[in-house]
Amino acid sequence: MRKLIDEDVKKKLNKIKFAIEEIPNTVPSEMRTTFNFKGRKSPAIAEKVIKTICNENDSLYDPFMGSGSFVFAAMGNVKKIYGTELDNYTFFAVEALMTKADMAKLAELFQQVKDNVYKKIMNLYAASCCGQKNYISKVLFDPDEGKDGYFYPSENREIIDGKNVKLVEKCPICGEKAKKFDNDDYIKIKSLDSEDVSRFPKHKYIENSRINITASRGADRYDRIFTHRNKIALLYLQDSINQLEESFERDILEHILVASISLARIAMYGSSTDILYHVVGHGAQDMNVWLLFEEKYKNFCKFKTVYADCQIGTSKSEINISNSDYAKYIDNHPELKVDVIYTDFPYTDQVPYLERNQLYRVWLEKFYNNSFKLSDEMLNQEIVQTDAPTRTNKQDIESYYKDIDNMFAHFSMVLKEKGLVLLTMKLGKAKYFKTYIEIVNLARKNGFEYAYQVGVEKNDPTIRKQSAFTNTFMNEMIVVFYKLPEEEKYWYIYNDNYEFLLVKKVYAYIINSKNYVTVSSAVSLICNDMKSKYGKTANNEVIERIRKVLGEYFVIDAGIIQIDSNQLYLDIEDSTDLYTKLYDLMPIFIRQLLNNKGKFVLEDVYFELVNALCDGNPKTIAQIIEDESHQRDIENLISNYCEKEGQYYVERKDIIKPKDDAIDISTLSGTDFEILVQSLLKAEGYENVVKMGGAGDLGVDIIASKRQKEKILHYIFQCKRWASNVGSDPIQRLYAERERRGLDYAVCVTTSGYTKDGKMVAEDLNVEMVDGTALMKRLNKHFPGEYYNGIIDI
Incomplete structure (x- = not known):
């Protein structure tokens, strides 16, 4: 049984769906074009969610800050914001975006760099069209074909009439901004071979085939995916930035340069920045480094203008961000207590962020600050499952689960009682859904309960059909967990959900007992089980906890413990799977x-x-x-x-309801269905109609009697509010109980139907069957227009 969520919290959570219903799940271009981060979330949706569940005096923590979407969304909407990010590169980039800068000084420094290297870099891309001087903005070519790859590149949608060189300016003679690669262009490229680029990084990456870092194509070597010309240009830019005085604004220019590297490499034509390590042999593009840098600078300035009120130093929220492992940060701040944790869930093997960002981190470590090194400590602290051969301690799913266990344990430390953890997830393939089940289990182990979930669709007309479920889940999800009060938490012993094991054992005890089961005997059963399983002797506190759990999952009346027919007791009932x-x-x-x-x-x-x-x-x-x-x-x-x-x-609009407020009996709870059958029997003239509640009665839900020719006949009823057809097992148990009690009739009532075996056994044992159709006829006779059965037509 799921733990109860505070009603006020449930009301707030139920408003989320309506708050985000009309908000597109998109990321503003100002964010997309300034920082190369995979998996960025919509700040507009996040802001709506935060406004729905938080008040202005709340505090919010994002332990895996990433691109900062949730911190930006919280600015001005809560009193205090905390964010931690393990990756030093990512933190460096986000800090540049979030922290108020002297934009006049930034413009001055940019101009100094431009004055210093603009002409030198543009000269690297000098070209001509119709005898007129111009500059190359992009070359489309096939690297694996050498010289021929420039002159005769593979066809693609960007090459029109064989023109594979894109120009900066429109040619004043032919009016075109594209031309065919010619011999002068090749001579220009070859003339640069003498330029020394020995300082360009040659580091070896951590291999991971999942993100295309493979040794077989040389993708594990840093310099493998850069042309000689672009190596020269990048070194010119870096040297110029290093000549500037140290300042936060210089750091921003460095971030802009590093962000430009994504497309300064040899990339697939029309490439985005997502696929960083693919070694492209055909259909490649090589872009002008200065133009990339300048565009990134303009994008950054636009971001600072649009988000002027969402900066550390301008926002009315108190903002604390740290380049730190989340667990270490929580351990070092034991006094920190927050109302909400809102973060992007650390996926299993979908995005190994530390490995993905090697391209940027290597550059920063070599040319800017050796503090950007990818340390063993960082690799150990990352929550990930990776294919990297060198990261053996992060390859196993069980290791990942241990990290998630530790994550929820730390969330419990920092979150206030009745606080909320909001996790954005895109489960992707079906295998990740099974991982989600373990996530729920680990959340419960650490004092949380699942509280809410809502889908956040992409506004994409090509979104897959639902019938493709086995391959991919459709939606990004927001999943919410609630921190239970101490006295309501699930009972775990070591890694075992003992609350579940306790219920399972007592259920079996009740089912197999021929007599009523007392609470004291159930408690003794559990005490003995704990002793044998874990070597633990139950003290008074533990015994009281056992009694509390029994009260939550079973019906207790006059010292007798009974099965609650409105509960879901998995793994035990009948022999059905x-x-x-x-x-x-x-x-x-x-x-x-x-x-x-x-x-x-x-x-x-x-x-x-x-x-x-x-x-x-x-x-x-x-x-x-x-x-x-x-x-x-x-x-x-x-x-x-x-x-x-x-x-x-x-x-469905074609469902025929007798009245608008008619009740679908196929969607009633087990208890409500029994109450309905009890009411029907009374209306039909049965006497002494008693709902049993399932207490050691081997499947009897109702007992009743009826007078026939001055003789009182005794009946037992079993009620099955099922979608599937009733098989032989329930029928056999009902028959056995009729014989044990020495009663006259046994009746099975269901909303559905009966299997072939079920019908045969019922006829052999003289057990009356009432299916969904027959039941509706009787209900309509006594309660016309009040009920209908949505399951009948299956």
Whole structure:
């Protein structure tokens, strides 16, 4: 059973969906074009979320600050903001963006650099068209083909009429800004071979095939992906910046230079800055370094203008950012307590940030400050699962889980009671969803409970269809965890969710007992189990905790412990597998999603399933994700209640309800369905209709009697609010209980139907079957127009 979330917190969280509904999930161009960071989040969405859940006196912490989206979003909306970033390069870049600068001084320093090297660098790219002097802005070529690669490059959309040289100025003769690479251009390139570039970095990268850093193509060598001309230009720029007086504004120019390196390399034509280490043999581009630098400078100045009020020194929020490991920062600031943690979740193997940023860090360490070294300590502190052969301690998923465990432990240290952890996630492939299950488990271990989840769609018309679920999840998600009060936290012993194990053991004890089970006997059972499993002797405090857990998961009446029919007891009930039990819950989840959100995507259903589990066992959800027939079953079940509207599921418009407020019996909870059947039986003239609650009764939910010809007949009823058909096991148990009690009739009532085996066994054992259709006829007779059954047509 999931722990209860504070009602005021739930109300705030439920407002998030409506707050961000019309906000596009995009990153402003001013942010995109100043800093090369993969995975940047929308500050507009983040700001709406923060305004929804925070007040102006709150404090917010982003432990994995990255590009700073959440810190920027929080500026002016909360009182105090804290941010930590492990990567020294990333912190250097974000600090330049966030900290108020002397823009007049920056312009002066830029002009000094321009006066010093502009002509020298542009001369490297000197060219002519129709006999008129010009400069190259970009050359499109095939590096693997040598000289021929310049003269006869592979065709691509940027090369029109064979013109593979893009010019800075329009030719005054032909009016074109492009021309074919000619012999003068080749002579120019060859004339630069004598220029000494021995100072250019030749460092070896940490290999990682996932981000294209492979030794086989030489991608693990820093200088492999730069032309000789661009090496010269980059060194000219660096030398000029180093001649400037030390200042924060000089640091900004250095950041601008380093940000330019992404496209100063040999890149795929039309390339973005995301794929940094691909060695391009054909269809490459080589760009003018000065033009890249100048454009980055202009972009930076525009950013500072647009975000003038979102700077350390101008924002009304108190902002503290640190180049530090988050855990070390929390350990060193034990007095720090925040209301909200809002961050981008450290993905498994999707983005190894320290490895990805080697391109920038190597340059900074060599030419600017050796403090930018990628240290062993940083590599050990990064939360990541990596393919890098040299990082053996970060390759195993279990090592990653240990890091996530430590993360939630530290979050618990710094977060106030009833505080919130907001995590943005894009699970990507289905395998990451199984990782999410373990994340939920580790959150619970450290005193948190899943509280809320909402999808954040990209505004992309090419977004995949939901039927491709097995390959990719559609949405970026915001997942929220709630820090439970101390007395409400899950009970873990070592790494075991003992609360789950306790419930499982007591459930089995009740089911297998022929008599009623007392609370004291259940407590003794658990005390003995703890002693045998962990060598722990239960003291009074532990015994009280056992009693508390039993009270949360079971019905206790007059010292007797009973199964609560409204609970989900996974891994035990009947012999049906977990998938079937989860499948039976889906109508409830679908109704909740429609009521709470009005529309949903497939991932929302899977999130509800995962968060209904208390054991955190990835095998549970794997049964669904890895079985295509299960996926089809689920989508068919959803289509029984919903229709597609774009990428969303919405309630079907063709569902015929007898009245607008009619209740769908297929989406009732187990307890509510039993109460409905109890009311129906009373209306039909049954007497002494008692709902049993499942206490050691082997599947009996209701007992009742009825007079027939002055004789009182005794009945037992089993109520199955199921989506799947009822099989033989429940029928056999119901028959056994009728015989044990010496009663007259046994009746199984379900919202669905019966399997072939179920029908056969019921007929053989004389157990009456009431399916969803028959049940609706009886309900309509006594409660006309009040109910309908959404499951019947499956």
